Amino acid sequence: MQIAPDAFFLDPHYKGSLQQQIQHIVSQGILAGRFNPGDKLPSSRKLSHHLGVSRITVTLAYGELLSDDYLCSRGRSGYFVSQSAPRRAVFEPTAQPDRPTIEWNRVIGQRYSSQVLPEKPSDWQNYPYRFIYGQADYTLFDHHNWRLCALQALGKKDFSDVTSDYYERDDPELVKFIALYTLPRRGIFARPEEILVTLGAQNALWLCAQILLTQRRTAAMENPGYPGLRAILEQTRCKLIQAQVDDEGIVYEGLPEGVDAVFATPSHHCPTNVTMPLERRQGLLDHARKNEYVIVEDDYEFEISFAKPPAPALKSLDSEGRVIYVGSFSKSLYPGLRLGYVVAPEPLIRELRALRATVLRHPPGQIQRTVANFLSLGHYDALVARMSQAFANRRTVMRGAIAEHGLTVAQSDTAGGSSFWMRAPDDVDIEETAQRLRTLGVLIEPGHVFFDPKDAPRNFYRLAYSSVEASRIAEGIRLIASQF
Amino acid sequence: MQIAPDAFFLDPHYKGSLQQQIQHIVSQGILAGRFNPGDKLPSSRKLSHHLGVSRITVTLAYGELLSDDYLCSRGRSGYFVSQSAPRRAVFEPTAQPDRPTIEWNRVIGQRYSSQVLPEKPSDWQNYPYRFIYGQADYTLFDHHNWRLCALQALGKKDFSDVTSDYYERDDPELVKFIALYTLPRRGIFARPEEILVTLGAQNALWLCAQILLTQRRTAAMENPGYPGLRAILEQTRCKLIQAQVDDEGIVYEGLPEGVDAVFATPSHHCPTNVTMPLERRQGLLDHARKNEYVIVEDDYEFEISFAKPPAPALKSLDSEGRVIYVGSFSKSLYPGLRLGYVVAPEPLIRELRALRATVLRHPPGQIQRTVANFLSLGHYDALVARMSQAFANRRTVMRGAIAEHGLTVAQSDTAGGSSFWMRAPDDVDIEETAQRLRTLGVLIEPGHVFFDPKDAPRNFYRLAYSSVEASRIAEGIRLIASQF
Numbered sequence: 001m002q003i004a005p006d007a008f009f010l011d012p013h014y015k016g017s018l019q020q021q022i023q024h025i026v027s028q029g030i031l032a033g034r035f036n037p038g039d040k041l042p043s044s045r046k047l048s049h050h051l052g053v054s055r056i057t058v059t060l061a062y063g064e065l066l067s068d069d070y071l072c073s074r075g076r077s078g079y080f081v082s083q084s085a086p087r088r089a090v091f092e093p094t095a096q097p098d099r100p101t102i103e104w105n106r107v108i109g110q111r112y113s114s115q116v117l118p119e120k121p122s123d124w125q126n127y128p129y130r131f132i133y134g135q136a137d138y139t140l141f142d143h144h145n146w147r148l149c150a151l152q153a154l155g156k157k158d159f160s161d162v163t164s165d166y167y168e169r170d171d172p173e174l175v176k177f178i179a180l181y182t183l184p185r186r187g188i189f190a191r192p193e194e195i196l197v198t199l200g201a202q203n204a205l206w207l208c209a210q211i212l213l214t215q216r217r218t219a220a221m222e223n224p225g226y227p228g229l230r231a232i233l234e235q236t237r238c239k240l241i242q243a244q245v246d247d248e249g250i251v252y253e254g255l256p257e258g259v260d261a262v263f264a265t266p267s268h269h270c271p272t273n274v275t276m277p278l279e280r281r282q283g284l285l286d287h288a289r290k291n292e293y294v295i296v297e298d299d300y301e302f303e304i305s306f307a308k309p310p311a312p313a314l315k316s317l318d319s320e321g322r323v324i325y326v327g328s329f330s331k332s333l334y335p336g337l338r339l340g341y342v343v344a345p346e347p348l349i350r351e352l353r354a355l356r357a358t359v360l361r362h363p364p365g366q367i368q369r370t371v372a373n374f375l376s377l378g379h380y381d382a383l384v385a386r387m388s389q390a391f392a393n394r395r396t397v398m399r400g401a402i403a404e405h406g407l408t409v410a411q412s413d414t415a416g417g418s419s420f421w422m423r424a425p426d427d428v429d430i431e432e433t434a435q436r437l438r439t440l441g442v443l444i445e446p447g448h449v450f451f452d453p454k455d456a457p458r459n460f461y462r463l464a465y466s467s468v469e470a471s472r473i474a475e476g477i478r479l480i481a482s483q484f
Numbered sequence: 485m486q487i488a489p490d491a492f493f494l495d496p497h498y499k500g501s502l503q504q505q506i507q508h509i510v511s512q513g514i515l516a517g518r519f520n521p522g523d524k525l526p527s528s529r530k531l532s533h534h535l536g537v538s539r540i541t542v543t544l545a546y547g548e549l550l551s552d553d554y555l556c557s558r559g560r561s562g563y564f565v566s567q568s569a570p571r572r573a574v575f576e577p578t579a580q581p582d583r584p585t586i587e588w589n590r591v592i593g594q595r596y597s598s599q600v601l602p603e604k605p606s607d608w609q610n611y612p613y614r615f616i617y618g619q620a621d622y623t624l625f626d627h628h629n630w631r632l633c634a635l636q637a638l639g640k641k642d643f644s645d646v647t648s649d650y651y652e653r654d655d656p657e658l659v660k661f662i663a664l665y666t667l668p669r670r671g672i673f674a675r676p677e678e679i680l681v682t683l684g685a686q687n688a689l690w691l692c693a694q695i696l697l698t699q700r701r702t703a704a705m706e707n708p709g710y711p712g713l714r715a716i717l718e719q720t721r722c723k724l725i726q727a728q729v730d731d732e733g734i735v736y737e738g739l740p741e742g743v744d745a746v747f748a749t750p751s752h753h754c755p756t757n758v759t760m761p762l763e764r765r766q767g768l769l770d771h772a773r774k775n776e777y778v779i780v781e782d783d784y785e786f787e788i789s790f791a792k793p794p795a796p797a798l799k800s801l802d803s804e805g806r807v808i809y810v811g812s813f814s815k816s817l818y819p820g821l822r823l824g825y826v827v828a829p830e831p832l833i834r835e836l837r838a839l840r841a842t843v844l845r846h847p848p849g850q851i852q853r854t855v856a857n858f859l860s861l862g863h864y865d866a867l868v869a870r871m872s873q874a875f876a877n878r879r880t881v882m883r884g885a886i887a888e889h890g891l892t893v894a895q896s897d898t899a900g901g902s903s904f905w906m907r908a909p910d911d912v913d914i915e916e917t918a919q920r921l922r923t924l925g926v927l928i929e930p931g932h933v934f935f936d937p938k939d940a941p942r943n944f945y946r947l948a949y950s951s952v953e954a955s956r957i958a959e960g961i962r963l964i965a966s967q968f
Contacts, residue, residue, distance in 0.1 A: 015657060016636070020861055027862020028665060068629075068866035086862070086869035091671030091796035101804045104831035107778055109698040109744070113838035122653070125644055136647040138640075145552075147638045150850075152500070154631045156622075160609055163620040163818035169606070173499060181512060187575030199683065199844040206843050214593040231842045260593075294591055312575035320585045334647035336849035347588035354597035358715045359690050360683040360844060365820035366634075367848055377504055378511020378570070382552035385570035 003035055005042040005050035018053045022061035027070050030081055031088045041079040129442040129476030133419055133464035136334030140387050145379040153369035162365035170197040171368035177375050187316025190343045196352050199363050201300055201328035201340040206232050207352045208296050208324055213238040217260040222250050224450035226270045229263055242452045247412045249276035252287045263296045266314040271450050271462050272421040273414040281314055288322055296324045301331050305416035306388040321345040329371055332384050339371055391418055394465040401474045405481035419464035425484055429458045433483045442479050487519055489526040489534035502537045506545035511554050514565055515572045525563040613926040613960030617903055617948035620818030624871050629863040637853035646849035654681040655852035661859050671800025674827045680836050683847050685784055685812035685824040690716050691836045692780050692808055697722040701744040706734050708934035710754045713747055726936045731896045733760035736771045747780045750798040755934045755946050756905040757898040765798055772806055780808045785815050789900035790872040805829040813855055816868050823855055875902055878949040885958045889965035903948035909968055913942045917967045926963050
């Protein structure tokens, strides 16, 4: 059969090149049985004319389809669907349930959908004044070298390293780099056996909580603190203590006896950005020793410290192995990367690794190797340096605009980071303000999600400068101030 | 200061090019404070002479370091460490715990390290007769197009899609492809809202188990069955029923009343490879309806059905939304990819998604988009076709060798797959045999890990042909037979 050019039409929403769209149409048509072995394809001349694309585009697409054995070529007579082309059975669904007849309320044994997480519109990038936190800045990212590092990770040389299924280890190149280069910068000495790679810091915190906590145990977290952690701890059904936070970080004196694990962000408190001073750190470690609890240190964003030199990690002061350290690469690269790690004594790493194997096996090998390459060649630190420079500039602009418009910063001075923690007048419900600001093109983050939901103030908010151009900050702040 | 060429030495174990090794030495030297701003680098002539590499290699490395601002160039006077080069504080660890003083036995609340998983030596690829299961075959993989698809996923155009942090959705391109092209081939009709992308099938099964089961609920799994699933179900502390398996798959008649969820592999039972006939499928669905349980269908490896046309999925017969379907791309691509999906009614997907957000947020965006591209251009099915052809050939060779040497196949004929399920004489402990075979360069998989550990026979084993060349199969089988 001769396939008519009319069988081809271009989808304006197709993601990819014209050549790829032709490959897509032909291969999926063959797989679905619309085009059959022996069918003759339109000549490149006819198809290019019909689609309004260049003839070479069609020829290149046919060439690719040839090498995947979808097509074969019979010299001057043209291209045909190959007799040995990949085929797939397509089954008509016997039953298409219009609506499920199962009572899911009864079937679902455990619910998780009630958790509160910071929300952002999915088209946040189209807002001009996007004071939202933790998204990659397209203009600062090093696309070129990141792609080169990914390509190398996908090369034939590294194939078995990145494709194998392994539970008992991680990418040795990445673990070596973390041990030799990353951790010393935080004052931490660790052997490879004491490091576990995780699917981002969230996954690291989750794994630690599963191992350390049970329904009969007690955990403490900072209030305000990281909402992703609150969801984790609530799901363990442990007893959860809300620890107070002041200008020096978590206040340990008020912790009740019998607490088993304290989760803290000493270097850069979430969300107020304060750094815990040395004296408080020593005090916290003494308190932990006396009361026999362990500390899970989430060292997120330590790299972005452009204002003051960074303090070493809490774990660097830990002589007992009492501090479990959580780090992340997603913050400085991009959140969709999902790569973090835990540093802890071996008996704990062994359990974390076993649990990780059941839950997800391991973080994808190609991501681990890509990051290892990017780190090893110095691109990572060059990127962090570029980000720090940009963030320092944005912060100066933002501080000026905040002062000019009389907004209130609710934190002491910090070493850096990518946001300000703000307080609106007491009678303001910031969620309503945030809704109104959206219509003006301004995105801010209401702060109640960081607090114990039983007792969350409504007038705090976070203003991040990691995804907003410096030139737009002043106008954005003016718009926010106009709402109070 | 002039940096002497002696500061450079090449590591013969370095993974990467000579140029990259020079970039690594310089960037890490600067970051660690061994080289300081203003220091002059060896000339490309001197350094190339010292290292025994070409001068252009050094020049290219210096050029890359220039663009990352590690170096600056002062015309004819050469290269210097940049005044604004990325720096990092390095802290001496205050405390280096020789051994942790924490009693980890007391601190660890929940243990996971006792699970039994199939083991393989980490250097399995160096064994000539590697009858092990589920590893990617280097010689069949389409490196070229895979890398192109990864490159495209990492392009500027897709940047925000792959880098964003999102909980509430997956890559729309991947989900669309699964709904429109992958599932119809299994006879399944599903809307995007009924699909959740997971970190491999293991992660999909784990998520389902968490939602469906509690300590008060009952699950059934096949015996023998998938050991990764057994670990998952044991960790939920539900009541676990071992369901019998015969030549037609799981035997549902023996299931006790009150079972809440049955986990099965109808299309391709693990590990015996049998396909459940239509009548048994209808019976299983009727039984599920009558006894009000849900079925989790693990449709692993359905694509590798070269011997007979594949049967549609059990879910295609499901008119109630009672079957939860688990699929995977890792089997045909490579296990280290970690990408699978769940198809289920929306109320369940909502809970699975919320749990996934707490545990790991989402599978990395760049992996999702790379697979979407590879699928969309037809490369995936071309790869599966190539694999099927190779596997069909290897299976023929293996069947012949097995017959010639009088080994016993413990399964009925199957539609395909990548392994034979085998039985050694009753008095053989196959683990001992496997140990002896290793010394002969032969890797086989003892079968006890697939059985309920309380009552596991010691004489079953699995012989996979997915990672062994056809030319080596006969000799490998001869060596195995020589042990009985």
